Amino acid sequence: YGVIDWDANETRTAALLKKVGLKEDPKTLITNIGVGKQQLVEIAKALSKEVKLLILDEPTASLSEKDSQALLDLLLEFKRQGMTSILISHKLNEVNRVADKVTVIRDGRTIETLPRKDISEDRIITSMVGRSLDDRYPPREPQIGDVIFEVRDWSVYHPIHPERQVIKNVSLNVRKGEVVGIAGLMGAGRTEFAMSLFGRSYGRHIAGEVSLHGKPLDLSSVSKAVENRIAYVTEDRKTYGLNLIDHIKHNVTLANLGGVSSRGVIDDMREMSVANDYRKKTNIRASSVYQLTGNLSGGNQQKVVLSKWLFADPEVLILDEPTRGIDVGAKYEIYTIIARLAAEGKAIIVISSEMPELLGITDRIYVMNEGRIVGEMAASEASQEKIMRAIVRGEGKKAS
CATH class of the missing domain: 3.40.50.300 (P-loop containing nucleotide triphosphate hydrolases)
Incomplete structure (x- = not known):
């Protein structure tokens, strides 16, 4: 009843x-x-x-x-x-x-259905992208310079349980033109570390030093972090990276409204020009910059998030799970953007749960476990086994 x-x-x-x-x-x-x-x-x-x-x-x-x-x-x-x-x-x-069988859908249409005996990664990728991808990752010729971004003895405590230390004396550095990966299992503290760096948007009792070009940085707020040319692409683009009920144009300029304003008033034509420029640069597939971001695919949404931060002209980019939930074609495009930014001399940190991705796009990898750095290795010498060994045993070969 x-x-x-x-x-x-x-x-x-x-x-x-x-x-x-x-x-x-x-x-x-x-x-x-x-x-x-x-x-x-x-x-x-x-x-x-x-x-x-x-x-x-x-x-x-x-x-x-x-x-x-x-x-x-x-x-x-x-x-x-x-x-x-x-x-x-x-x-x-x-x-x-x-x-047992796979159906590939692209642009709202069924491309093909494959029985189990015909399933292979190469066949699926070709169907998804519409062409053959000879290499999963774009070629790079790294031109790595001096250290420009450095974190020393960074410690963070839980925002609700202040007795619990989440990040424990983490130190790392990134050189000009270098892509540095952070590997680790879920709960290792990678996202908490990134968020605490970006304007202290996570944690309390934060201690440690951060420097850019050898000069101490004030990262006491998100606005200070942006002002000091630090960008953070969140792992959750739908909740924290985008305004899904607004169009592409406003999302692209959101982190640098001063760049499209005159005397405190937004210049609509300038904003539209900037949005169209980044739409072309990052290959955002949309009917126009007036399309709602919530109606875009995951890959195109991620390109909008990247465009937002690129317009802010950062020197350091922290990318948290930059290809989560997007197809292989869009992943390749994101990798290409990362490679281009590194070639321009940006210092880039990539946090990813996909070890092949870290091995394919980074120059050097730090390994985190339980809030600590437990290993560091050159990507050229790294493997999934070495990364897992570092996690389990706290081992890792130092990269020179």
Whole structure:
């Protein structure tokens, strides 16, 4: 009669959680478990309806490698139980592992459907991009100069639990024209480190020194960070990087309104000219600069975020998961932009959970674990195994 049986509800919840491999108490708050487990709770919720078809849209986009593998194992188990799943993913290794057939969609149209025996990464990439990509990463001839950006003994405490130290005496540097990667598992503190650097937008009791060209930097606020030519491309473009209900033109100029203003008044024609210029530079595919950013694909949204910061003319760019949730063609374009910026002498930090990406586009890699730098190595000498060894054992070869 509309009355919830809470005991029965808890028993059923526990059974569903067990089915997806979770041992948490059903009364545990969602905010108190990691993103990987939150994703499994979403699947448990779907199973509560005794579904025959499960559709998963980029389910591993925010997950660590370990959590991703656990979720894929779960899909294979569902398959053995007779459940049908549709997996929407840009991660080709995942598609190869679990799919019985693959349908490639481009520009709103079905390009082809492949049976399992014909599935290969090269074939899928060609269908997705519309051409063959001989190299996954653009060629570079790094011209690396002197150290221009340096962080020394950087420490950060949790904003809500001030007794918990999140970043522990981190020191790193980036040279002119260098792309430096930061590798680590989810929860290693990479994003917290980046956000705390960018205007102290994360954490409290922040201590340490930051310098640009050997001179101390004031990064006490986001506006100070921008003023000192530091840019941060957030890992969550939809929430923090863009105004989705506004058009491209306003988003592109948002970080440097002074560049399109005269006496405090925005020059609309100048703003439109700048937006069109960056639309061409970053190859934003849109009907015009008046298209709403919320209606763009993930790759084009990311290009708008990059354009916003490029118009602010930074010397240091911190890119947090710059290719998360975008297709292989757009990834290549983002890599090309990063390579071009490095060639112009920018100092670039790339945080990525995709180790092949870090190995393919960076010059040097720092490894983080539990808020500490536990390794450093030249990208040319690095491998996924060496990075994982550094995470597990705290080992890492110093790059010269």
